[in-house]
Amino acid sequence: MFDRPGVYTSEEIFELTEAPSSLAIVGGGVIGLEMAGVFEALGSKVTVIEKLPRILASEDAELSQELVRNYRKVRFMTETAVESLEGEAGQLKLSLSTPEGLAELEVAAVLLAVGRKPNLPAGAGELGLELNARGGLKVDANMRTSCANVYAVGDVTGEYTLAYVAAREAEAAVWDILGHSHPVDYAHIPSIVFTQPEIASVGDLPQGLELKSGSFPVTALGRARTMEASTGAAKVYVDEKDRLRRVSLMGPNVTELVSWASLAVEQGLTLAEFLKPCYPHPTMAEMLKEAAEDARGLCLNSVPGGSSTKAYLASCRA
Incomplete structure (x- = not known):
C-alpha cells in the first residue's frame, strides 16, 4: 500500500528539495512529532495520524498534551488507522478509519513514522x-x-x-x-524528543506503586522568561522513601539536563540528596530544583494559587 512515489521514510524525506504543500505523517511517536515540527515550520499543512488514544504515548500524558496544544497549525487524528492509499506524488488520497467512521484525506506527500522492523543478517x-x-x-x-x-x-x-x-x-x-x-542498564536510559519545545525523561512509573510527585512550570522560571519560552514543565516522581523514580521535562534545551536526572534516578538519590548541589540562577536547571522542592512541599517559588503545573499553564492560555 505504501510502496509508491510520494510516500517517504524518515530518511527519504530529507531528499526532498522543497517542502510539500501538505503532508500526512503516519505515526504520532518521536519521529512523527519531530518531523511535524520541522514541516510545520517549513510551511507544510501537516496532519499526524496515530492509532493510539494519544500522541507521544511513551511520554508524560500532561506534557504530551501540552505539546499538541503548542503545535497549533498541526492537525492531530488519534485512534485513527490508514485503511488504504491511492494516487501518486502530489495527489495522494488516504482512506482513514476514525472513531467517527470512515474519512478521506488528500495530501501531497506521506511520511511513514510507525517504527521499523529489525533487518536480520543472512544466516x-x-x-x-x-x-x-x-x-x-x-x-x-x-x-x-x-x-x-x-x-x-x-x-x-x-x-x-x-x-x-x-x-x-x-x-x-x-x-x-x-x-x-x-x-x-536499560531501565535508566533517557528518552529525548527534539520537538519545539524539547521533551526528555528517564525512569519509569511502576504499576501498583504509589508515588509522590512535584512539578514546576517553565512560565515561572526566570531563565525561560528571558528566552520567551511559555510552554513546558519539570515533573519528578519519588517513592515512599523519597527516592527519585522518574523525571519528565519539557522546555528549551531540556535534553541537555536529562543526563543529570538519569544519574540521580539510576543512583536512587533521595530528594534531599538531589537538592544538595547548588543550582545556579538563572538557568533552566533550576526547573529540576523547583520540582524536587515542590515534591517535598518546600517550593519557595510556587506559582500563585498553588504549584499545579497543569492549572498554571491553563491559566496562561486563558
Whole structure:
C-alpha cells in the first residue's frame, strides 16, 4: 500500500528539495512529532495520524498534551488507522478509519513514522539465533545472543533503536569479550524528543506503586522568561522513601539536563540528596530544583494559587 512515489521514510524525506504543500505523517511517536515540527515550520499543512488514544504515548500524558496544544497549525487524528492509499506524488488520497467512521484525506506527500522492523543478517536462522518478541535478535544485558561468541548490538535487536543506546551496547559487548562485565542498564536510559519545545525523561512509573510527585512550570522560571519560552514543565516522581523514580521535562534545551536526572534516578538519590548541589540562577536547571522542592512541599517559588503545573499553564492560555 505504501510502496509508491510520494510516500517517504524518515530518511527519504530529507531528499526532498522543497517542502510539500501538505503532508500526512503516519505515526504520532518521536519521529512523527519531530518531523511535524520541522514541516510545520517549513510551511507544510501537516496532519499526524496515530492509532493510539494519544500522541507521544511513551511520554508524560500532561506534557504530551501540552505539546499538541503548542503545535497549533498541526492537525492531530488519534485512534485513527490508514485503511488504504491511492494516487501518486502530489495527489495522494488516504482512506482513514476514525472513531467517527470512515474519512478521506488528500495530501501531497506521506511520511511513514510507525517504527521499523529489525533487518536480520543472512544466516541468522541457520545459526539458531533466538528472536525476541519484537522480531529482533534476543540478547542479554552484555549483548550475548543465544549462540556462543555471537553478539548483537543496535537496531538488529529491535529493542531501543537509538544511536546512543547502540553505542552503549557496543561498549558492553566489547567489555564482555575482554572478560569484563559492564551490562547495559536499560531501565535508566533517557528518552529525548527534539520537538519545539524539547521533551526528555528517564525512569519509569511502576504499576501498583504509589508515588509522590512535584512539578514546576517553565512560565515561572526566570531563565525561560528571558528566552520567551511559555510552554513546558519539570515533573519528578519519588517513592515512599523519597527516592527519585522518574523525571519528565519539557522546555528549551531540556535534553541537555536529562543526563543529570538519569544519574540521580539510576543512583536512587533521595530528594534531599538531589537538592544538595547548588543550582545556579538563572538557568533552566533550576526547573529540576523547583520540582524536587515542590515534591517535598518546600517550593519557595510556587506559582500563585498553588504549584499545579497543569492549572498554571491553563491559566496562561486563558
